[in-house]
Amino acid sequence: MSVERLRGLLEQAFPDSPELSVDDRTGGGDHFQVTVTSTRFDGLPLLEQHRLVNEALAAPLADGTIHELRIKTKGTQ
Amino acid sequence: MTELREQIENVIASEEVALFMKGTPQFVMCGNSMRALEALRRAGAPVTAVDVLPDPRIRQELSAVSSWPTIPQVFVRGELLGGADIVEELAQSGELEQTLTNKLGPDYRGAAAERVVAVT
Numbered sequence: 001m002s003v004e005r006l007r008g009l010l011e012q013a014f015p016d017s018p019e020l021s022v023d024d025r026t027g028g029g030d031h032f033q034v035t036v037t038s039t040r041f042d043g044l045p046l047l048e049q050h051r052l053v054n055e056a057l058a059a060p061l062a063d064g065t066i067h068e069l070r071i072k073t074k075g076t077q
Numbered sequence: 078m079t080e081l082r083e084q085i086e087n088v089i090a091s092e093e094v095a096l097f098m099k100g101t102p103q104f105v106m107c108g109n110s111m112r113a114l115e116a117l118r119r120a121g122a123p124v125t126a127v128d129v130l131p132d133p134r135i136r137q138e139l140s141a142v143s144s145w146p147t148i149p150q151v152f153v154r155g156e157l158l159g160g161a162d163i164v165e166e167l168a169q170s171g172e173l174e175q176t177l178t179n180k181l182g183p184d185y186r187g188a189a190a191e192r193v194v195a196v197t
Binding site for chain 1: 107108109144145146147158159160162163166167
């Protein structure tokens with residue numbers, strides 16, 4: 001999976017994000033580090049913040065396209 | 078033989094700290110499982126580990142129960158705490174030890190040895 005496609009899925013889910021980065025950790029297109037800042041995270045526990053990211057990437061997580069995902073989320077407050 | 082899902086639910090419900098991981102604490106098969114295990118160890122958590130690798134159905138059933146797509150998964154007293162990133166972040170901020178103290182009591186450290194249980 002390309003960084004661009006993954007980034008596109010995150011941008012759809014977090015259109016307001018002032019900071020959104022995707023790093024292909026191994027260059028193999030299946031180990032990613034994503035960092036997302038969004039108002040959607042404001043006031044949510046970390047677990048629910050990560051749930052929103054997992055939901056945005058549900059398809060590639062479910063079919064194994066993403067083998068390993070590291071998530072860093074930040075609210076805007 | 079109890080159904081697989083029921084066994085998984087039993088582990089989540091009955092173990093103080095349940096870690097569903099790839100491999101075992103003695104032979105970890107994945108970097109994220111290692112990160113979660115080490116964060117829990119540093120916090121002194123009484124970890125009960127379940128290896129999801131022997132059968133792909135373990136992971137499928139677990140994710141159906143928890144609504145969490147990835148491995149590892151950490152539960153404290155029946156409640157999903159999160160995956161490796163969350164556990165590491167909570168450990169760094171001190172919240173992990175606070176959560177363990179709140180849920181397991183102030184003497185949770187050393188209360189139980191690290192162990193492994195199998196689900197089949």
